[in-house]
Amino acid sequence: MEFKQSLAQRIIIAFALMSALVAGAFAMGIVATVHLVEEKLISAGLGGDLQRLLLMDSVSDWSHRPEPDQLFYFSGGPGDFELPKDLRHLEPGFHEVFREQLSYHAMVEVVDGRRYVLLQDQSDFEERERVLFAVVLVGFVLSLALAVFLGWILARKVMAPVVRLARQVRHRDQLLGLAPPLAPDYAADEVGELAVAFDATLGRLRQALTRERLFTSDVSHELRTPLMVLASSCELLLENPGIDQRGRNQVERIARACEEMRELVQTFLTLARAQREESSASPQQTVTQVADGLLCLWRDPIESKGLILNFEPGNPPDARYNATLLNAVMGNLLRNALHYTETGFIRLALTDKGFMIEDSGVGIPEEKREAMFEPFVRGSEKRGEGLGLGLSLVQRICENQGWTVSLTTMEPNGCRFEVELTQTAK
Structure with missing residues (x-):
């Protein structure tokens, strides 16, 4: 697949993609780690609270009450503590439960055939998750913008010598024999090697142009003498009264061809000089x-x-x-x-x-x-x-x-x- 973007654009795109991959992986790692750690902490906290509340049933110690954001149920419990039907299917352990429009963390434990369930409202937990997601998203966008900016600066610095070299090569003065070499202006790196290659190519091109100019000039100059001889001979033949009309027409045709050739030779000589001035x-x-x-x-x-x-x-x-x-x-x-x-x-x-x-x-x-x-x-x-x-x-x-x-x-x-x-x- 051929890329249509410039080299500077490719550098910027590479920086942006690299930043997106690294920042994205880092953000997902942060979110997953925080989520896992928080669930572990909540699970441990709910487990401790559930052990404390088991005393309500075992020793009828009703001084242990659930926290304001907690709901406690157990099988055969009095009044509001009776285990609802929608929670009876939960297996022992940590769960996430959705009741109506609210969501809860649930800890389930079975003791002597009785099922105990402690629910804790996770609104605060979801709010912290939303804040965490927002912070991670902002960090991802900022890191991406920073990568594009750094890629732009780096692309300008990296491409500066290449652009300067291209500008020098495009300049017509580089074809002149007295044009200075390009390589001394660049460091001994890849751009410097490219400048050396350009010097060698431009040198061969100058030599080829010089040979072509000299050849055209020499050939055109040498053709002038025989053309003058032909033109003079045609004039002498036309002055001969003994020549018939058919021969005169042929001589006139030769004379016109000589004149055209003379003009063509003069054109080649002018082009061989090459310099407009x-x-x-x-x-x-x-x-x-x-x-x-x-x-x-x-x-x-x-x-x-x-x-x-x-x-x-x-x-x-x-x-x-x-x-x-x-x-x-x-x-x-x-x-x-x-x-x-x-x-x-x-x-x-x-x-x-x-x-x-x-x-x-x-x-x-x-x-x-x-x-x-x-x-x-x-x-x-x-x-x-x-x-x-x-x-x-x-x-x-x-x-x-x-x-x-x-x-x-x-x-x-x-x-x-x-x-x-x-x-x-x-």
């Missing part, structure tokens, strides 16, 4: 400027496919953002819409929080909708040769910049991507 050195543009540039780039491919491109300029804020990353996000979403739309429209709408891209394409299968932003996940495995990295790159850029991207389906088909640019570039 460094992004201020990148070109800054508004959402409208980025949208205008991408519309010029994508209008011909979209309309040549027979699709309608709708643009709603809206009223976006004048904030400026990292142009490279914003181009990558909006461009990848437009490319995704073009890739999965055969008929209908593609709409780009600017909003007061960011922008929205809608299409009338094949949509996203229900079973893949939650995983579409994961690497190598594609909406339809039979369409094109893409690797399913576009939406993953969009998600990564948005997380890096503090933006949010969401995906919803449209009826009867198609999908809508909404991007909120909640953090402007500095």
Whole structure:
């Protein structure tokens, strides 16, 4: 069974349960002991009183009278001392007798065939029992409350280093290479061992992030040279008057692919720097400027496919953002819409929080909708040769910049991507 309570709550519950068990057992022991002792004392007292009252019958010594709270009966006794029928069945010894609404302690003894019964009103005894029960109950409740209070204090003291360690681990600065180790701040106990384990894990994570950043930066940097060669070769081929229209179209297609690859390489280089404060050195543009540039780039491919491109300029804020990353996000979403739309429209709408891209394409299968932003996940495995990295790159850029991207389906088909640019570039 999995517990849903926090560790501090479990400590408090454990203290309360332990107190309930101990205090309950102690209270029941007190009540049982007091009850047993009092019954023994009352039994002994009634036995002595009964021996004294036997003289009333044996020697006719009527100076021995019962106490005011006692009733004395015996077989063949005169008047009120005659043994009532409801007491004749009692065996010798100590009993509890209920007569009408009153209860009595009874001592019975048989001497020479005669039955003697002494009753004593136990109202005082019951009153003492009620007081005892009340005292024990109050003590039980107070002990339970004290246990909860002590458990709360202990839970705070025990959990304080764990909470502090969790707060330090959650802090993003711990991923920086210059972040101090956590273990020296803690004692050599279980929490200290946990801090050592976190230091080791964070160290491996820093190394992995550094390797990934260096790899991405190096690969992206090395790709710039061949891309420049391809772009220059395309320009020279387009200047050749002897090339036919079919060859010119192919060269223009290669040139567009080179430009897209160059922008993608620049995006990877920007992400490889990882630090947002460094992004201020990148070109800054508004959402409208980025949208205008991408519309010029994508209008011909979209309309040549027979699709309608709708643009709603809206009223976006004048904030400026990292142009490279914003181009990558909006461009990848437009490319995704073009890739999965055969008929209908593609709409780009600017909003007061960011922008929205809608299409009338094949949509996203229900079973893949939650995983579409994961690497190598594609909406339809039979369409094109893409690797399913576009939406993953969009998600990564948005997380890096503090933006949010969401995906919803449209009826009867198609999908809508909404991007909120909640953090402007500095």
